[in-house]
Amino acid sequence: MPAIEVKPGIYWIGVNDRTTDLFEGLWPITREGVSYNAYVIDGEKKALIDLARDIKTGDLLNQIAQIVDPAALDYVILNHMEPDHTGVLTTLHRIAPNAQILGTKKALEMVAGYYHITEGVREVKDGEVLELGSNHKLQFVSMPFVHWPETMSTYEVNHRVLFSCDAFGGYGALQGAIFDDQYPNLDFYEQEALRYYVNIVALYPKPVLKAIDRLAGVPVDIVAPSHGLIWRGQPERIISLYKKWAEYADAPGDPAVTLLYGTMYGLTELMVEAVAEGVARTGLPLEIFDVRHTHSSYILPYLYTRRGVLVGAPTYEGGLFPPMVDMLHMAEHKRIFNRQTAYFGSYGWSGGARRDFNTLCETLRWNPTEVWEFKGAPTPELLREGVAFGTRFAESLL
Ligand code: FEO
Numbered sequence: 001m002p003a004i005e006v007k008p009g010i011y012w013i014g015v016n017d018r019t020t021d022l023f024e025g026l027w028p029i030t031r032e033g034v035s036y037n038a039y040v041i042d043g044e045k046k047a048l049i050d051l052a053r054d055i056k057t058g059d060l061l062n063q064i065a066q067i068v069d070p071a072a073l074d075y076v077i078l079n080h081m082e083p084d085h086t087g088v089l090t091t092l093h094r095i096a097p098n099a100q101i102l103g104t105k106k107a108l109e110m111v112a113g114y115y116h117i118t119e120g121v122r123e124v125k126d127g128e129v130l131e132l133g134s135n136h137k138l139q140f141v142s143m144p145f146v147h148w149p150e151t152m153s154t155y156e157v158n159h160r161v162l163f164s165c166d167a168f169g170g171y172g173a174l175q176g177a178i179f180d181d182q183y184p185n186l187d188f189y190e191q192e193a194l195r196y197y198v199n200i201v202a203l204y205p206k207p208v209l210k211a212i213d214r215l216a217g218v219p220v221d222i223v224a225p226s227h228g229l230i231w232r233g234q235p236e237r238i239i240s241l242y243k244k245w246a247e248y249a250d251a252p253g254d255p256a257v258t259l260l261y262g263t264m265y266g267l268t269e270l271m272v273e274a275v276a277e278g279v280a281r282t283g284l285p286l287e288i289f290d291v292r293h294t295h296s297s298y299i300l301p302y303l304y305t306r307r308g309v310l311v312g313a314p315t316y317e318g319g320l321f322p323p324m325v326d327m328l329h330m331a332e333h334k335r336i337f338n339r340q341t342a343y344f345g346s347y348g349w350s351g352g353a354r355r356d357f358n359t360l361c362e363t364l365r366w367n368p369t370e371v372w373e374f375k376g377a378p379t380p381e382l383l384r385e386g387v388a389f390g391t392r393f394a395e396s397l398l
Contacts, residue, residue: 003040003066004178006222007159009136011040012230013063015056016173023084023171027199027297032192033173036060036084037226039163040067041156044133047075048099049154049163050226054087061088061095073099075130077138079165080151081110085226089115102130104142106150129157141214143167145207147200153211160221167211168238169227170196181233189229190241191301196227197245198300202334205249212243245304252338253307255397256285260299261312262292262321267346267377268314274383275310275344278390284308284397291323296330303336308397309366310390311357315347315373320356328360342370342393344386346378369396 004012014037021030036052038060046068052060064070073096078086081103089111093101101111101121108121124130126142137157144151147166154163170193180186201208223231223238231238257279263269272288279286285306289299291313303309311328313321343357351373361368372389374382 001174001176001178003063006039006224006230006232007156007161009042009134010156010159010161011042011067012037012178012224013040013060013067014038014174014178014226015052015059015063017053017056018173019055020053024200027171028295029171032171034171034227035174037178037224037228037230038063039224040064041132041136041138042067042134043136045074046072047077047130047132047138048073049077050079050085050165051076051088051092053084054090057088057091061091071096075099076101077154078103078107078111079154079163079226080148081107081114082148082166083114085165086111086114089117093117093120102140104150104152107152110150124152126152143207143211143214145204146211147204155218160219161224162215162218162220162222162235163224163226165226166201167208167225168223168231168242169193169225170229172228174229178230179232180229180237183229186229193228193238193241194245194301195297197242198304198334199297202245202249202304205246208242208246212239212246215239248305249335252340254285254305255308256306257287257308257310257394257397258299258302258306259286259288259310259312260291260324260327261288262290262314262323263312264314264316264321268312268344270383271344271346271374271378271386272312274378274386275312275390275393278387278392279310279394281387281391282394282398284394291327296327299327300330300334300336303331303339304334307340308393309339309341310393311341311343312345313353314345315351315353318350318352320353320360321345325356325360328364332360332364337365339364339366340397341366341368342372342389343368344370344372344374344389347373347375369393
């Protein structure tokens, strides 16, 4: 996509990445893609805000060159050091050795660590102002742990544009337009922003809320993150969504059910259908995931926002079915604590999943209302019990 003017003299020069399969080497984006949004401010002094992954070096340099000769840049501002935003730095520094690299103290330590660049760098302080001329003035705002400890935002004071980097970002390559107000339906980007939030940022809810508090009273016409949509029509919408999501961290979750299951020969799966019928009878929202085939990236947003977690999985070698163990360990890693839960699953000759499940519940601080192992294939009578089991669980959330 060609460079796009965001405000007079301020340009989006980002790139889409539809090649990478796993963001951070971990989170699937094969179908959705991601954008690395970068910005040029064309004042008397020329500033570049954030970069892109190294696999997009050529594309980003071409984007910059539409507005300014990359060699003539005065400043390269690094809001965040993660290589999805700085991978181009080594090449750019060779092309523009006189461009001063600006970042927080910690960011510059990381620049030295990641890219071995120690010359031509300058620390900026929280609240520091940088005049670029031609009616452009930047202010740097420290935002540690949104997403890494070195992170800051850059605010263009005269045009009220917030360059927030990871904060307020989301997965999803841009589909021919960069602004929220150019899309008739934002469902895809909002869902992908939530998935991104839970995958990437959710470990740090207090820094997110602190950053949002600092924005109170700051006039923001445009939220310009470094992933996903640029929020021009409703900048307050993405800020309020991030606030809502950060507040889930200390909340019990919505009265709704996530049903996680795994099955070896379909016996536990038979019971899944019965339990789901029982939940559905209460009218509570229910989402079902087969953990064998669904990456945790897609499941975590549901676990993060919903109070109830039903776990259906068989005993495997005397313990809980390993794909389920992996899923619950990821929930632990993301600190999705204090959920209401119940377990059901089939066993062949002896149980054992129950013990693992109870141990995991202690670690996760999940409250198990029922733990139910059944032998072999469920009989019609057991399936009727499964329906009642599902209903009891759902009613316990009301
Ligand atoms: Fe988009 Fe934390 O990097």
